[in-house]
Amino acid sequence: MKKRELLNVALYLFAFLTIQAITIAVVMLVSQPAGITAGITTITTLVSSLITIALFYKLRWTPCSGDYINTRPWFTMFWVVCLTIGTIAPLAYLNELLGVELPDTYNEMFKGIMNHKLGFITIGIIAPIAEEYVFRGAILRVLCNMAGKHRQWVAIALSAALFAIVHGNMAQGIGAFLCGLLLGWMYVRTGSIMPGVVFHWVNNSTAVLLYRIMPQAADMKFVDFFGGDMKRVALAMLFSLMIFGASLFQLNQRLQKPQQ
DSSP, X not given: OHHHHHHHHHHHHHHHHHXXXXXXXXXHHHHXXXXXXXXXXXXXXXXXXXXXXXXXXXXTSSOOOSTTGGGOOHHHHHHHHHHHHHHHHHHHHHHHHHTOOOOHHHHHHHHHHHHSTTHIIIIIIIHHXXXXXXXXXXXXXXXXXXXXXXXXXXXXXXXXXXXXXXXOXXXXXXXXXXHHHHHHHHHHHHSOSHHHHHHHHHHHHHHHHHHHHOGGGGGOOGGGGGTTOXXXXXXXXXXXXXXXXXXXXXXXXXXXXXXX
């Protein structure tokens, strides 16, 4: 049984990566000789995400039901939003402390997507759903079945590691792993990808909106947002961690699977 489940995990990951690769190849072929542009990159990301969602839904690799939403967990979702807000600044500063930066190619690609008219719906809405379908709804679900009731954190850590690796760079990978732990925890507690989708939506949408408001933000260091004043940075960290801590406490009380 475990061998079959491992093969399923490999299949889900292979399908996710293959869809992206094929979509990129087709779009590059069609776009020649224009080459890769911001519009093409955006369309590629959008199309590959939609195909991923459709495939995982159609083949029931990610089981979907309205059971969790039917419990009307709106106040819980409020705390998920707060949790996300509480992670943004600390993760950005952590990357700066570790000296890791987004590679120039990735930075330019994301700036192009965020500038595009479909950038918000692609990065902020559709891509998060696709990633939650794959990494929590499919991969983590199977890993949890393999790990058993008392080793769920092993499954969560493994899914978070895979989530980090597929991002392809250290700057995103660190945040993806740490957020992946939170996303996995919320999935295990609720049996639903919805809390993770909301977390992902807020995180990605904040990045897009910040760039739309301050295009120069993509090339700024975290401390630059505070004029290089470390006291302000410390206060921002304290405020963010207070939000994070309060949200985590509330979610620990509220996250639960719907009663059967």
